[in-house]
Amino acid sequence: MADQDDKPMAGAKPNLPPLSLHVPEPQFRPGDDVDYSNVDIPPAGKQPRPDIGATPYDMREMVYDLVRVLDDDGKAVGPWDPKLKPDVLIKMLENMALVRAFDERLFRAQRQGKTSFYMKCRGEEATSVCAAFALASDDMVFPSYRQQGVLIARGYPLVEMVNQIYSNKGDKLKGRQLPIMYCSREHSFFTISGNLATQYPQAVGWAMASAIKGDTRIAATWCGEGSTAEGDFHSAATFAAVYNAPVILNVINNQWAISSFSGFAGAERTTFAARATGYGMAGLRVDGNDALAVYAATQWAAERARTNQGPTLIEYFTYRAEGHSTSDDPSAYRSADESKEWPLGDPINRLKQHLIQLGEWDEDRHAAMDERLANDVKAATKEAEKNGILGHGLHQPFETMFQDVFEELPWHLKEQSEQAARERAKKWPE
Ligand SMILES: Cc1ncc(C[n+]2csc(CCOP(=O)(O)OP(=O)(O)O)c2C)c(N)n1
Ligand SMILES: [Mg+2]
Numbered sequence: 239m240a241d242q243d244d245k246p247m248a249g250a251k252p253n254l255p256p257l258s259l260h261v262p263e264p265q266f267r268p269g270d271d272v273d274y275s276n277v278d279i280p281p282a283g284k285q286p287r288p289d290i291g292a293t294p295y296d297m298r299e300m301v302y303d304l305v306r307v308l309d310d311d312g313k314a315v316g317p318w319d320p321k322l323k324p325d326v327l328i329k330m331l332e333n334m335a336l337v338r339a340f341d342e343r344l345f346r347a348q349r350q351g352k353t354s355f356y357m358k359c360r361g362e363e364a365t366s367v368c369a370a371f372a373l374a375s376d377d378m379v380f381p382s383y384r385q386q387g388v389l390i391a392r393g394y395p396l397v398e399m400v401n402q403i404y405s406n407k408g409d410k411l412k413g414r415q416l417p418i419m420y421c422s423r424e425h426s427f428f429t430i431s432g433n434l435a436t437q438y439p440q441a442v443g444w445a446m447a448s449a450i451k452g453d454t455r456i457a458a459t460w461c462g463e464g465s466t467a468e469g470d471f472h473s474a475a476t477f478a479a480v481y482n483a484p485v486i487l488n489v490i491n492n493q494w495a496i497s498s499f500s501g502f503a504g505a506e507r508t509t510f511a512a513r514a515t516g517y518g519m520a521g522l523r524v525d526g527n528d529a530l531a532v533y534a535a536t537q538w539a540a541e542r543a544r545t546n547q548g549p550t551l552i553e554y555f556t557y558r559a560e561g562h563s564t565s566d567d568p569s570a571y572r573s574a575d576e577s578k579e580w581p582l583g584d585p586i587n588r589l590k591q592h593l594i595q596l597g598e599w600d601e602d603r604h605a606a607m608d609e610r611l612a613n614d615v616k617a618a619t620k621e622a623e624k625n626g627i628l629g630h631g632l633h634q635p636f637e638t639m640f641q642d643v644f645e646e647l648p649w650h651l652k653e654q655s656e657q658a659a660r661e662r663a664k665k666w667p668e
Pocket of ligand 1: 384432433434461462463464465466490492494495496558562
């Protein structure tokens with residue numbers, strides 16, 4: 239490495255250039271004009287739909303393409319059109335709009351001090367809701383923290399979600415998880431972990447166990463593009479490919495990992511879908527803001543997994559339209575124009591335009607739906623607030639902190655719990 243004056247290091251060979259590294263830098267920073275003309279967006283409908291049993295080698299070009307169904311006029315075109323009935327399309331639209339309404343209200347609840355933390359998924363709703371629609375309801379899902387759409391699409395009660403977010407006395411997880419780290423066995427929804435990519439080996443392991451037991455349920459997991467840099471991603475992909483595990487590995491490429499752009503996870507060099515080819519796994523690269531493309535890709539991968547033809551890695555190309563979480567301020571590190579200029583548009587708006595174009599929907603119905611959903615979310619938050627909000631005193635009993643981890647409480651934790659109870663009684667005698 240050259241020193242600060244860029245003089246070669248002592249001992250470096252004078253007839254060779256000093257070695258250097260490339261440090262990725264995002265294209266746009268705050269205040270910059272945004273120009274996405276270099277982003278290659280192929281026309282909708284032009285991508286081939288391979289046989290469910292196609293070899294990863296035969297699919298290798300798909301990892302650099304982009305599966306798209308909805309064209310610029312809102313028409314569904316090409317071999318990936320899943321040809322869904324209008325009532326299913328409307329249900330999908332409604333679920334995406336419900337996720338957005340929920341996000342809006344809970345984001346504000348955090349600003350009002352009712353919870354410590356919240357994460358939105360604005361712009362990425364299709365990648366969870368439409369995938370959930372294409373899976374069987376009992377397929378096991380291992381989501382990251384941005385797939386609230388899967389839980390909502392599976393009909394999990396909004397009140398339960400809010401109870402968890404408020405860590406109140408109704409919270410089934412007893413306040414032990416960070417807000418939004420839901421879990422529901424009944425909805426085949428594995429506990430969300432904040433430790434990035436840990437859900438990947440868990441999903442593959444679960445899928446392998448499902449096969450070993452002779453079950454028919456498959457697994458699906460999601461992580462962000464930044465999380466693909468974790469070792470867990472790679473060991474999971476190796477196991478999935480080696481054992482032909484019945485699993486779908488989704489990578490949500492929303493361009494950002496908090497304030498690090500996708501280049502730090504390798505996006506300047508190749509696509510995230512192209513990882514699949516290296517492992518010998520089917521790979522698809524999909525327009526993540528196209529509800530029909532998301533549904534169709536998941537349907538394809540689910541059928542492949544369910545018929546023992548192997549795992550699929552799907553990269554959803556999308557954009558994180560807002561901050562990483564309520565603790566983040568994206569205006570400090572990226573241009574505000576990025577979201578507006580994003581060439582793949584907004585997933586809800588695109589499905590809405592498709593339904594309008596089919597003659598199955600209109601602006602008035604859409605506005606009425608949005609109003610109804612906002613009221614549903616409001617009612618759920620009001621109901622949950624009866625169980626308490628952050629710091630309101632209606633939280634879980636103090637002792638629960640020590641319960642449920644071990645079948646029998648080990649002696650040292652027993653001692654700690656007794657000490658904690660003594661100290662508590664001294665500090666708050668009432
Ligand atoms: C193992 C680990 N490392 C770092 C973090 C801190 N962290 C939380 S979210 C995040 C960014 C993840 O970005 P990405 O995978 O792209 O997902 P996105 O937030 O965009 O959905 C980081 C670095 C963490 N939670 N766990
Ligand atoms: Mg990301």
